[in-house]
Amino acid sequence: MIRIKRAHVLAAVVAAALCVPAAGIGAGHGVPTKVGKGEGALNVIEWAAYTDPSFAKAFQKQTGCVIHRKDAGSSNEMVALMRSGGGGGGGQYDLVSASGDASLRLIYGGDVQPVNVNLIPSWKQFLPIFKSPAHNTVGGVHYGVSVQWGPNTLIYNTKSVKPAPTTWGAIYSSKYKGKITVPNNPIQIADAALYLMKTQPKLGIKDPYELTKSQLDSATSLLKKQKPLLKRYWNSATDEISDFKNGDVLIGAGWPYQTLQLKAAKAPVAETIPREGATGWADTWMLAKRAPHPNCAYKWMAYVTQPQIEAKQALVFGETPVNPKACPYMNKLQKGSCAAYHLNQPLSYYSTIHFWKTPVAKCGWQKSDSCMDYNAWQQAWTQVTG
């Protein structure tokens, strides 16, 4: 918001008289080379349970960094919080667990700072695909450290949906009209684009996140056709869980978290990754540009990426670690969970998952700047849902 205010001369004069925290203060000049003493506190913006006491309590004891958490319900909310108070986390927040649909927005908006991955010992153990993914590494510079990921799966009610679906077409057809649900998130356009990529190759879609105007229009019209088939767009995981449990919804797009919660509640559901592949989300702990406690932040990033902690977090939330060494720990905590969460898959598995990244105008595949950016995606999504 300070960007807007600087245009007002009068406002600037008043600001000079009052004490305004100057923007840009913080570890913004080059990355640190070692982690100093903890500052005693750590303020995070997170997906709920990303700093769950079951694994965060030991961290607080070890380092003395007391965690204050702000739970966000959506990527939009995370971005808005990071941008408030003048941007860069407002001088309030240190870390944000941004998903791929938010991370590039934060990087280009100048709200996060580069991170020295050499200070995170477990980073070397990560699966190669998560060391420098396109959604958090720009021009070779790391803007955070990957933490966990999950696929966007097709969840269905095993009693009412027969035979078991094998294609994403199931949520675009009128067979289950009025009983379908998909997430309320502009990035869902990529799911439609992925479906079109495989079923209508003539459109020439090479990357579901890099769409030209006509490709975006095709995806939008597919989503508009889908809208009357939907029961609703779900906004949080618990929405989808209660909808499946209550029988309001029989089939839809979701995450392994929902499936596991539903199975624990004895609901007859199963999930699958259809033949077209799937999109996936991968979360990154990013360091705010104006983080007031950078040392505690680095300590946390180093702590939570250790294999045994990754395993704990994976089972608490319902997601997959980026550190394959977590596999035995997961199996110790819950038998067979390593395989259930696809952590033991070969690297070829990951090529079927198209990870979220914020759409930008630059097209990697056609070397031009004519792709639609997130602004255009948001407008298109509002057209669909409005």
Added chain:
Amino acid sequence: METRATRIGLATWSVLVILFLWIPLVIIAIYAFNSSNVQSWPIPGWTFHWFRVAWHNDDARNSLLLSVKVGAATTGIAIVLGTMAATAIARFNFFGRESVSFLLVLPIALPGIITGMALNSFYVFAGLGFSMWTIVIGHATFCVVIVYNNVLARLRRSSTSLLEASSDLGADGWQTFWFVVWPVLSVALVAGGLLAFALSFDEVVVTTFTAGAQQTLPIFILDNLRQGQQLPIINVVAFVVIVLTVFPVALAQRLTQDTGVIRRGGTAAVVAKEA
């Protein structure tokens, strides 16, 4: 005055409306004892488990306490500012009178997110650190209008001659306030204050942008709604809060018990009562 049929009809309607208001609350109370953490109907089993969990949950207790503090501060500010503004509008005619109503209604009429962002940028601008008081200021902006509207509606229906009569009879400022102004205004103030407290107690959007690391009760509830694993805790919290607030609300109602005197006997009764 009303016919018997009218009276029965009104009583029936009232019962139905009260049922409409309360059945969902009863359902919330039932869910507080739900043995599953997924909300379905009918509930699979009964348990006190969530009460124990909620009791031991520090966040639940701290957020409840913070909400009470914020609500009290906000209501105090809203009552003072709202009454002053309503009195000025009701009693005096001056240029720009209607715009005051309009300005006061804005915080409620605009999406909370706009109020939140506007206040957030103001706080940064003024160098104010986020604290309980930034939340209170945010809440006060939309709570003032509630007291203001209630007091204004009440003042419109009362007449200044009561105040004149009181002075003519020799009452000083305090006596006039206690025996004339307070009975007239008390219902509106108490009702307005209760509504303002309720709105502040329950507010989540503006609070997200005006709170730092502070967690008020609605924010705690929203977090738990999203996470879902401990969903029944919020039903427990809601149930406990309803039970606890019976006392202050009943008390507030008693304070405004006696104001029917003006209605029943006409203006002469006011003087007779105080003789």
Added chain:
Amino acid sequence: MLWRRPWLKALGLLTPPMAAFLLVYVGALVVLFVSSFWTVDSFTGKVIHHWGLSNYRQIFDTSQPYLRIAGRTIGIAAAVTVTDAVLAFPLGYFMARLAKPRMRALLFVMVLLPLWSSYLVRIYAWRTILSHDGAINWALNGIGLPDQNIAYTNWAMWIVFSYVWLPFMVVPVYAALERIPNSYLEASADMGARGSRTLRSIIVPLALPGIVAGSIFTFSLTLGDFITPLLVGGPSSSFIGNVVYDFIGINANIPFAAAFAVVPVLVMGIYLTIARRLGAFEAF
């Protein structure tokens, strides 16, 4: 002592609230409003201070969904207001004029307590009530009727909004009705008016300030809400607030969000003007 120099007293009464208000709230709003004439660079997300009406043109473009969304928001807000007025008036009348003091106290408490049970929790309770396996269908099936399918529709939103704001309408209506002197009603009866005539000509006009006060709450609270559409709404239930919420997140497109937020401001301005024309703000 209260009567000398009335305009000074008005000033004294008004200055603290208005000063606080203008300084904090209106100032910040003005900046937001000014920014609605600017645009955003979609690559960097920075605000470009280039004055223009492009945001407004987009909102009023009929091929875009924004007018439809605004219409839906206003329509539901109006429906909720009328519903709550109809529900609250008889209840308020009963409480104010027919109930014995103890009954009145009980009703007062029962009307206000729901406000403390948390808006979010009440909406979640309604979701479960309306859902496929919820209490309504359970009751309907119990007496042999088929399932209803109201969940996640605008009907559901109308019900839920009317439910959550109802106490805000009951209280001012009750306060206004309580104030009507018995002597007026007796006089009306003495002059030969029947119940309905008294209602139309005496009671409703005198209670009007209370109804209007309540309607301002129900209308404006619905107009600015975006949480209920998220929790209870269906695929076509976006409100103005939802659009604003979404656009604040991307590239800080605050200019567009601010432009769209001007709509509820205008609507409330018109609403208050109509309320004034109806004579609701005049002292008799």
